[in-house]
Amino acid sequence: MPSEPTTYPDSRFPAEVIHHATWLYHVFSLSLRDIELILAERGVVVSHESIR
Numbered sequence: 001m002p003s004e005p006t007t008y009p010d011s012r013f014p015a016e017v018i019h020h021a022t023w024l025y026h027v028f029s030l031s032l033r034d035i036e037l038i039l040a041e042r043g044v045v046v047s048h049e050s051i052r
Helices: 015-028 032-041
Strands: none
16 A cells, blocks of 8 residues: 655645755754755755754
8 A cells, every 4th residue: 555645734845855854854963054054055945943
């Protein structure tokens, strides 16, 4: 049975971006501002407050 893709209905970002930010935060123990900079390098403009 295929699982439903994860969605975040109140978010303006795609689920892939949210998953990647969460992965960076937990795996590498980065700060929210570090994640903001990494995502900015990849063309995703997001504030550290949005990540929180």
